[in-house]
Amino acid sequence: MSRGFTDRLATREDLPALHALMEASIDRLQSEFLDPAQVAASHEVMGLDRQLIDDGTYICLFDGEMLVGCGGWSGRKTLFGGDHSLAQRAPERLDPSTEAARIRAMYTHPDHVRRGVGQAILDLAERAAKAAGFRRAELMSTLAGEPFYARAGYREVERSGHRGSNGSFVPLILMEKPLS
Template sequence: MPSGGRLNIRPATESDLPELLRIMEASISGLQAGFLSPEQIVSSRAVMGLDRQLVADGTYFVVELDGTIAGCGGWSRRATLYGGDHSTGLREPRLLDPETEPARVRAMYTDPAFARRGVGRALLAHCEAVARAEGFSAVELMGTAAGQPLYEAAGYVVIERIEDDRGGAPVPLARMRKAL
């Protein structure tokens, strides 16, 4: 649990979306700044963001710290690995087979005002536990440069490095996996 506050994780709702979009924008702009150039940050918006399918599926969560939304993220039983509603060429809505395929950890964002207070770590552990309870034995995610240290500390390993340039400047990403 983060020090200095009460943490609550709950399913995201449609009414949360305006605040989640604000957090996503603040996270992309603020937390990526130490890892990406200004051009790459602009470019990353083409492949990062809100995926409303996760909210509809009930697998997207809000993290509140002392009653304030501090972050969001989720997991998915669908094949899409990363990207928002607006991301072209990334959508693959078919359901995964938990016997043979890893679940996906998706769209993890922390409000920069709450960075390094355990929000991301708690949310990641929550998503892994729910995926494990649904029969998945592994999870995969596409990690940003800013997110990779958290994921590595949580036991994820890089299985592939890519650059996504659909937004203009190439954005480095790492496909990462963890056995549950």
């Protein structure tokens, strides 16, 4: 892997480190785009779906021994959300010939942004989805992620959002890209 990063598939033993990275990423990186109430509400829908680990599609990226990023892809219908927000989980398998792979749960440690972490994970996830026969990928982006995904070739499909239990609205953007 370039830039000195190493990668491997996540295991359940990684859960404490993954959760800590995600908490820091949500709190610090979303705060550039959302007010504190919206950041709090975003925790309700963001996080890790352990199904990704169980499916072998979730990646940990390291700089030396430090976990600096994580993310993955899925061949299941669930588009986004963590274990705590998946009451409506859709575990059915997607048809690679007609449906888009899901890019899921992409997080970069706040101290390692703009160093190629997100791009490295996205490249690995897209290549794996393509190898599994998918021709397209889609994802649900936050406002913070939207510029990154647009630079990576994703285009906006529609805007929606999540109304948090505190009443705050968290904007979300459905984006897609052909896997060529």
